[in-house]
Amino acid sequence: MTTTGRNGSAVHETVQRIAHTVASALHNGGGNPFDLSASLITHADDPVALAAARVLGADVLAPWAFLGMPVSQGDLALAGGAARAFPPDTSSVPSTWTHWGLTAALHRAGPGGAPAAVAAAEPEVAWAVDGSWQQITHRFAQLASLAGPTATALLPAAAARADDLSRGFVRAMRRQDWVQAAAVGRWLAAAGCAPASLGLAAGLALVAQVGAGDARAALHVRAAQALARGER
């Protein structure tokens, strides 16, 4: 990941801190109230915090999505502010999809729990059909925040490429690319399509141990484990 520049370093650090907080909430369960915005000592409209929330996308609301924990008004404001401050770059698949995922999660988690259909239509997913196994592994890893309990067009697309994603998972493990391994493992868990011979649970446990230095890897592992348990 790029961390050049003062703002870049600040965003990267804040992404790590938010990811760590969310991963801890997913790991520890719904026993304690979750209020991400209250845990950040900063202004509610701090652009760095909004940028970090935009990078993490729907995962900012993961404790609600995965465990049903109540969403604070501050967290809704943080996610909404991130979506408004950083609109999608329509030429970028990850930017478009992650923005859509954040907006859809906001619609569902907000007052009244509006269905996802209220949000804009899903972006296209044709790239998942034609790409090589390396390309779709890389792409699905970028979109891991969308691998959650809510069905999207990405889930059947991931299931259709289960063998390729499994191959990508193994490659990421051998390369010690823990974030990519955890992200792809999260997709395999969400789609429920991992071959038994892959040893996904053991692989994720290994990533949790050796890859915990990157909070995004830890977040993906906790999300994958929650999906494997069938929570929500």
Next chain:
Amino acid sequence: MLPTKTRAGVTAPTDELVEEVEALLSPTEADGTFHDTAECLGALLGGGEGLLSPPTPRPKPKK
């Protein structure tokens, strides 16, 4: 839940911040050289066959 700190001091999303967000959303694939197992096996067998083959016939030195 322990509070965490963020760096303040920026009042609005700058172009630099937008670029940073897009870069973090679309990280590039890590560089590396990867080998296909079947190709490696073929190269190994081919190389082994070459090493195990008899030496090139050469004329005997005259006494």
